[in-house]
Every structure is written in structure tokens, then in C-alpha cells.
Amino acid sequence: xxxxxxxxxxxxxxxxxxxxxxxxxxxxxxxxxxxxxxxxxxxxxxxxxxxxxxxxxxxxxxxxxxxxxxxxxxxxxxxxxxxxxxxxxxxxxxxxxxxxxxxxxxxxxxxxxxxxxxxxxxxxxxxxxxxxxxxxxxxxxxxxxxxxxxxxxxxxxxxxxxxxxxxxxxxxxxxxxxxxxxxxxxxxxxxxxxxxxxxxxxxxxxxxxxxxxxxxxxxxxxxxxxxxxxx
Amino acid sequence: xxxxxxxxxxxxxxxxxxxxxxxxxxxxxxxxxxxxxxxxxxxxxxxxxxxxxxxxxxxxxxxxxxxxxxxxxxxxxxxxxxxxxxxxxxxxxxxxxxxxxxxxxxxxxxxxxxxxxxxxxxxxxxxxxxxxxxxxxxxxxxxxxxxxxxxxxxxxxxxxxxxxxxxxxxxxxxxxxxxxxxxxxxxxxxxxxxxxxxxxxxxxxxxxxxxxxxxxxxxxxxxxxxxxxxxxxxx
Numbered sequence: 001x002x003x004x005x006x007x008x009x010x011x012x013x014x015x016x017x018x019x020x021x022x023x024x025x026x027x028x029x030x031x032x033x034x035x036x037x038x039x040x041x042x043x044x045x046x047x048x049x050x051x052x053x054x055x056x057x058x059x060x061x062x063x064x065x066x067x068x069x070x071x072x073x074x075x076x077x078x079x080x081x082x083x084x085x086x087x088x089x090x091x092x093x094x095x096x097x098x099x100x101x102x103x104x105x106x107x108x109x110x111x112x113x114x115x116x117x118x119x120x121x122x123x124x125x126x127x128x129x130x131x132x133x134x135x136x137x138x139x140x141x142x143x144x145x146x147x148x149x150x151x152x153x154x155x156x157x158x159x160x161x162x163x164x165x166x167x168x169x170x171x172x173x174x175x176x177x178x179x180x181x182x183x184x185x186x187x188x189x190x191x192x193x194x195x196x197x198x199x200x201x202x203x204x205x206x207x208x209x210x211x212x213x214x215x216x217x218x219x220x221x222x223x224x225x226x227x228x229x230x231x
Numbered sequence: 232x233x234x235x236x237x238x239x240x241x242x243x244x245x246x247x248x249x250x251x252x253x254x255x256x257x258x259x260x261x262x263x264x265x266x267x268x269x270x271x272x273x274x275x276x277x278x279x280x281x282x283x284x285x286x287x288x289x290x291x292x293x294x295x296x297x298x299x300x301x302x303x304x305x306x307x308x309x310x311x312x313x314x315x316x317x318x319x320x321x322x323x324x325x326x327x328x329x330x331x332x333x334x335x336x337x338x339x340x341x342x343x344x345x346x347x348x349x350x351x352x353x354x355x356x357x358x359x360x361x362x363x364x365x366x367x368x369x370x371x372x373x374x375x376x377x378x379x380x381x382x383x384x385x386x387x388x389x390x391x392x393x394x395x396x397x398x399x400x401x402x403x404x405x406x407x408x409x410x411x412x413x414x415x416x417x418x419x420x421x422x423x424x425x426x427x428x429x430x431x432x433x434x435x436x437x438x439x440x441x442x443x444x445x446x447x448x449x450x451x452x453x454x455x456x457x458x459x460x461x462x463x464x465x466x
Contacts, residue, residue, distance in 0.1 A: 085406045088364045117370075121407060156399070160374040182367035 053193035060149035062127035063139035083118035119148030119155035355425035
């Protein structure tokens with residue numbers, strides 16, 4: 001009985017201390033989108049949660065450089081799908097992405113990746129010309145990439161599967177809106193390959209949301225860099 | 232016996248200020264004919280306070296308007312015809328209105344503003360782009376069907392795969408040949424181009440629908456392929 005009476009104030013004091021700690025981290029973070037798997041641990045400890053990631057890919061950009069998931073390791077990137085002869089939504093979509101690029105052109109923490117969904121037409125020279133017309137001189141900052149640099153017969157199948165995978169990685173299949181490769185959506189991917197946001201480029205409010213949320217992700221990435229996390 | 236004089240007040244009397252003139256009236260329903268002594272404030276402008284000029288609009292003094300026949304309703308004071316606008320202001324207003332009218336009508340090539348309805352050519356272009364976007368959204372579905380058909384490894388799948396390839400090629404061919412006329416082109420020429428392209432795209436749309444229906448039927452006849460595919464991992 002005496003021991004219980006002794007434990008009660010200790011418990012109260014512990015709770016009070018935990019609730020009033022002014023140094024508790026409260027930094028805002030973007031959600032990790034998509035399905036997640038819970039893997040029980042063999043040692044009986046807390047289960048591991050595995051979040052969905054962008055699938056493995058291998059593309060070629062407008063400079064002829066091969067780019068894979070590793071190209072973007074440690075950096076965030078904004079991805080979209082387009083094609084050079086698109087008369088519909090693509091010009092507006094790329095124009096909106098250009099605004100984001102203009103703000104972060106010198107920021108090494110983020111790069112840009114536009115996939116062509118017309119690999120038969122959008123060859124490397126076409127992509128290079130397209131980039132130049134947008135004013136993108138550095139292919140390492142904004143990749144205009146194709147799955148069919150060498151005339152692969154399944155290049156279009158591959159890019160459509162990739163587009164679908166981006167959205168199904170971000171949304172459960174039942175919620176995915178369809179028209180994945182041509183709906184004007186930007187996908188914000190973090191330094192670990194998780195999709196952290198989807199933004200409708202045709203909606204100004206969504207673009208504003210992207211501008212508001214991008215610094216949050218970059219700040220989170222900063223905390224994972226050695227020498228920055230301790231600040 | 233004389234009455235006693237009233238006691239003097241304990242405090243000196245307050246100075247009497249002249250009663251301020253009545254400038255505002257409470258707008259209650261008038262149940263009776265208003266007093267002719269009260270000014271008619273219905274047409275009073277903010278500048279019509281005493282001592283301030285009321286530029287442009289002068290109100291006739293009711294007492295001096297006997298030379299003009301008064302049109303009153305049931306004895307009420309006149310309203311609109313009680314206001315006289317100076318000729319100078321009237322001329323200025325007329326000139327400004329004419330200038331605005333001329334400016335609005337003298338530019339046949341003026342850009343389309345948000346308040347104006349789009350031209351027939353612009354409407355036709357928007358309809359064309361809507362159909363294009365709709366078909367591009369179906370491209371996803373087309374390639375999803377293609378992957379399901381290919382996964383059957385059925386020798387009968389060949390025509391369906393070729394049909395999907397042909398539908399995709401028709402769509403891509405349309406986009407590669409499409410050249411939207413410049414907005415400075417003649418409106419009739421723009422309208423004719425968009426209408427002609429709409430017909431071409433309508434045929435592509437029919438091809439899409441027939442191909443997708445056939446592919447869906449083929450997949451339904453091969454239940455093993457109807458299961459949803461796993462997320463792709465293109466590499």
C-alpha cells in the first residue's frame with residue numbers, strides 16, 4: 001500500500017514533465033502517401049512500418065545521361081509526365097513547373113524530372129530542343145527523360161506503367177483517379193523515394209500549396225544531413 | 232395678500248444656445264402631408280450642408296418655383312424634377328459617355344475579355360482540346376488493357392494487341408500533325424480548321440472505343456487475365 005502511494009506522485013511528476021517540455025520537437029512534416037506495410041519483427045519488438053516508394057526506373061535525359069533512382073538519392077524531386085507535341089494541358093503544366101524551377105533553380109536539395117509519354121517521337125534531340133525552348137540549360141537540374149532512348153519497342157508501355165506506379169504508390173488503387181499520364185499532376189518525391197505530395201498543376205490553389213509545402217520537405221531533408229541535424 | 236415670490240435658483244441658469252437647424256429626418260412612412268416648412272432632403276447630396284456649395288446640382292427653392300408647373304403626387308413635394316443639373320456637368324457627362332461608347336465599338340480585333348463570351352473559333356478549339364484530353368486519359372486504360380492481354384500469352388491475342396497499337400498510333404499521328412492556327416489568323420479559317428480536326432479526332436475516338444470494347448471482351452473471356460496487375464517496376 002505504501003509503495004503505491006509513493007508511485008503516484010512519481011507518475012504525476014513524470015506526466016507533467018513530459019507535457020511541459022518546451023524542447024519537444026513540433027516541426028511540421030508532410031505525410032508519406034500511399035499504402036504501408038507493417039512487418040512484425042522476429043525479436044518481438046515493435047513492428048516496422050514500410051512505406052510505399054517510387055518503383056525502380058532507368059531513363060535517359062536530354063543530355064543522353066542515364067538516370068535512375070540513385071540519381072535522386074538524398075534529394076527531393078518534382079516529377080510530371082508530358083510530351084513535346086502536346087497541344088492540351090502540357091504547356092500550362094510545364095509553365096507552372098517552370099515557376100517552381102525558377103525559385104529553386106540554384107537549390108541543390110531539389111531537382112526536376114519530366115517523363116515523356118511519347119518516346120517514339122520525343123527522341124533525345126527533341127527533348128534537348130524542348131528543354132532549351134523552356135530555358136533549361138543544365139540537364140542535371142531538370143531532366144527531360146525518356147524510356148525509349150534506344151528505340152525500345154516497349155518504351156511506351158514502360159512509361160505508362162511508371163506513371164501508374166507513381167500514382168498507385170501515392171494513392172490506393174481505388175482512389176487513383178485514372179488518366180495517370182495525362183492529368184497534369186506533379187508528384188513531390190522525397191530523398192528516400194517516398195511520395196510526399198500530389199498537386200494538380202491546373203489548379204492555382206494546388207500550385208500555391210506546392211509552394212507552401214516544398215520548404216517543409218526541404219527542411220525535413222536538412223535534418224537528415226550530417227552536420228545539420230544537430231543544429 | 233400678495234403671493235410670495237419664487238425662490239431664486241441655486242445654480243445659475245445655463246446659457247441658451249440657438250437651436251440647431253434640422254438637417255436629418257427619420258425616414259418613417261409619412262402618414263400625413265409633410266409640413267411645408269421642412270426642407271425636402273430626399274435629393275440632398277453630402278455637400279448640401281449649409282454653408283457649403285453643392286457643385287453641379289442646385290435645388291430649387293420651393294418657395295420660388297411658382298413659375299414652373301409643379302407635378303406632385305397627392306400633394307407631396309416633387310422629387311426628380313425638383314433637381315436641376317447644370318448644363319456644364321451634363322455636357323461633360325455626355326462627352327464621357329460618348330467616348331466610352333466609341334472606344335468599346337471601334338476595335339473589332341480587341342482581345343477576348345473574361346466577361347465576353349468566347350468566339351466560335353475559340354469555342355471550337357476548347358471542344359477539340361477537351362476531346363484530346365479525354366482521349367489521352369483513355370491512353371492509360373488502353374495500355375492497361377494491353378498489358379493484361381499480353382499477360383495471357385494467348386495465340387489469339389495478336390489481333391487485339393495490334394488493334395491497341397493501331398489506336399495508339401492514330402492518336403499519336405493526330406497530335407504530331409496538329410498545328411493550331413495562330414490567333415491572328417482569320418476567325419473563319421481558325422473555325423474551319425478546328426471543326427475539321429474535330430472530325431478527325433471523332434474518328435480516333437470511335438477507334439478507341441471499338442478497340443477497348445474488344446479488348447475488354449477478350450479479357451473477360453480469359454478470366455486468368457482479369458485479375459488486377461501488380462504495380463509495375465519498370466527497369
